[in-house]
Amino acid sequence: MQGRNETVELIERLARLVFNDGHSRGLKPAQWEALRYLSRANRFSRTPGALTAYLGSTKGTVSQTVMSLERAGLVEKAANPADRRSVHLDLTPAGVALLETDGLTRVAQAVDGLPEAVRGGLEAGLRTVLARRLAASGGRAFGICGDCRHFERDAGGRGHHFCRLLHQPLGGEDAAQICYEQEAA
Amino acid sequence: MQGRNETVELIERLARLVFNDGHSRGLKPAQWEALRYLSRANRFSRTPGALTAYLGSTKGTVSQTVMSLERAGLVEKAANPADRRSVHLDLTPAGVALLETDGLTRVAQAVDGLPEAVRGGLEAGLRTVLARRLAASGGRAFGICGDCRHFERDAGGRGHHFCRLLHQPLGGEDAAQICYEQEAA
DNA sequence: CTCATTTAGTATCGTTACGATACCATATGG
DNA sequence: CCATATGGTATCGTAACGATACTAAATGAG
Incomplete structure (x- = not known):
């Protein structure tokens, strides 16, 4: 191959x-x-x-x-x-x-300035390789907080979210950042 | 972006x-x-x-x-x-x-085992980024000898090639390896 | 409560990487 | 002939890194 x-x-x-x-x-x-x-x-x-x-x-x-x-x-x-x-x-x-x-x-x-089709293919490939590489060694994904299965949107009103794993309130800023504990929803 | x-x-x-x-x-x-x-x-x-x-x-x-x-x-x-x-x-x-x-x-x-479409897209993207990155800093491509514009195929008979830049005969082994001087044809 | 275990982080050691600079030997081109 | 360029090595100081040993705080089982 x-x-x-x-x-x-x-x-x-x-x-x-x-x-x-x-x-x-x-x-x-x-x-x-x-x-x-x-x-x-x-x-x-x-x-x-x-x-x-x-x-x-x-x-x-x-x-x-x-x-x-x-x-x-x-x-x-x-x-x-x-x-x-x-x-x-x-x-x-x-x-x-x-x-x-x-x-x-x-x-x-x-x-920067890469043709969009090329950039998209590159990004998809990188994501897949990274995910597979991490899975092979027990590594964590460090994905976006808001994309996590422990994330509860608007739990305390608009823009006031909640983490069901850490039992902590989350602001909009938190939700957009990456997290050690993140697991895909 | x-x-x-x-x-x-x-x-x-x-x-x-x-x-x-x-x-x-x-x-x-x-x-x-x-x-x-x-x-x-x-x-x-x-x-x-x-x-x-x-x-x-x-x-x-x-x-x-x-x-x-x-x-x-x-x-x-x-x-x-x-x-x-x-x-x-x-x-x-x-x-x-x-x-x-x-x-x-x-x-x-x-x-290994990546779906062929993903692998192809990844490779194309990597090639493009690498080429652009190298161009930006005067880096060399280190491409395959046989793909070079100085490469003359079968110049001395079947499988006996020639490098017009270095004025050296090249075997089939040489032609398949990467070269410091390589420039795309 | 007590004590073993786990967890979060630091301290230290020896090797390597790395940029920077100085240096040496050989080539090259007036 | 000599200035300059080129290919490579030597040395210095800082940081990285794995390995190991260590400290302190949390946790959990009895």
Whole structure:
């Protein structure tokens, strides 16, 4: 099956280029990825543990990366009163600002302006491969909160949703972000 | 344009997972990628310089990676009589054997068995993004030798081809491998 | 309640990656 | 002949990474 090998090689090569592109403006690839994750994750998912699962890495490594971002003033830690073992992470204004200047990576430029048919086929393929790859190793999907089977829309009035798993109220902002616990509806 | 951001995020996340999968059997991601490249590159392209271009890395880093593979007995260096500055790289039998056991990475498994329509769309999208990304930074395509505009088929009889750029005869093996100098016909 | 177990995270070690810079040897082209 | 370009190595400092050991807090069984 030559097609399969070709596709895998393309993925591997593109992965390497994407990774190397991450060495910009003084940050490292893992640091950029952590910032991007924290900007997209809902409040239940902004922890070292969830970040570890998202990156497919190990907690020791992630702890180190988070510390470097904290030293750089891009991320802040806060205690979680409900569970004093866990740490809540938030981007600082400086972190948000830095991320906003990151909009046009070279890969994003390459994807931008792609014919819609090609982009759609690419996205569908990527989604499927990612889902299969994650299923094979017990990885989590980190899908959108609002698409989750535990999500109860407008449970407390218009725009006031509810998570049946965590028993927590959810705002519109939360519902649009990705979540560690998300399972497709 | 939400679609574009979605696609870029999928690429970034898959890139990270592919990268992390490279930490297997004592080798590092960069070392696996170097081995794979050397198994696919034709004899003109098995040099540190070409590997540097393929990986989108820097020559210092690649020099280090190649040295580690040489110490591990997976790669051999040979002098190039035509240009004594340059170094020719070859996989050792141990390197070839190791690479053969690498066939089923977790991403390859995820791609395997993909519905043909999805796989085709994915591959087309990846090719386009890769080509655009490379064009944006002067990167080379590293396409198949036989698809090159400098390739002259059967110039010296059946199966004896010729490279008009390097003025070198090419066998069938060469023609099927990837090349640093390749430019689409 | 107590104590074993689990969970969230940190600390430390050794190796590698990586960019940056400096450097060396060989080629190339006035 | 000599300036410059090219292919590669050496070295430095930072970060990544897996591995292992560790701390503290939560949990759960008796």
